[in-house]
Amino acid sequence: MNGTLENCEKFNKEEKDPEYExxxxxxxxxxxxxxxxVCQCKPxxxxxxxxxxxxxxxxQSLYxxxxxxxxxxxxxxxxxGKNLVECICPVPWDGRNCERLACWRKTDHGAEKRFRNAGDKCVCSNYYKGENCDEIISCLNGGKLDGSQCKCPDHFGGEICEKKCPKGMVT
Known part of the structure; x- marks a missing residue:
């Protein structure tokens, strides 16, 4: 062996290893x-x-x-960072300077388009309404609203017909 395993094992010890630190x-x-x-943060x-x-x-902050x-x-x-200065934003703020609400954080995965940012508040995008922006009010790409769901034309899918089907596939 070339000693690689031995080198790895010495970093798995419980006691602090000066070389590892x-x-x-x-x-x-x-x-x-x-x-x-021990590795510690500088003052x-x-x-x-x-x-x-x-x-x-x-x-003030260090710049x-x-x-x-x-x-x-x-x-x-x-x-x-080594070559980067950025803001660490408290929830629910986002952006380079924490200037906008992180509306995308309010939605489940896959439903990011339900909200849009309106400065200091999140509002429903043009296709949704309701307190949680979960009521569909219109569809894309020629889809028709049928009750609370969009009926999408051939070659389109998704909650509001926003996804184009891959070539050769029909919904």
Whole structure:
């Protein structure tokens, strides 16, 4: 054997291995350092990968190497990666600066199109109504509303006839 298994096994030990801690800090932590044989966040850095800076005054965030007014809206905080600065947004906010509601988070998987963003609130898209935007009011691609469901023409499918069937298939 080439020693690969042996090298892997030494990182599975319960006790802290200084070599592993050094590796962990260099590859898994953005602003980590080995102190007392353990990988820890550098002073004022927090978060699971040490990318959240907590050394600025209230209302400010680190941008580059300077504390500046926080560009993140709605209580978001700046996170700094190796080459990236982005906002960490509290639920339900989203966007580069936490400027819009994450309307897509309000829906089950596959029903993302039911909501659309209208600034500081989520509203139903043009094809739905109701408190949860789950009542269909119109169909796409020539579909006809029959009660609470769309009847789609040939070659279209989906809840509101939004999906084109693959060539050679008919609904």
């Amino acid at each position: 050094e590796f962990r800090c260099k590859s898994l932590r953005v602003n980590g350092e080995v102190r007392d044989g 004022n850095w927090k978060g699971p990968i040490c990318n959240e800076y907590h050394g600025c005054e209230e209302g 580059g190497s300077v504390c500046t007014n926080n560009v993140c809206q709605h209580g978001g905080s700046l996170a700094v």
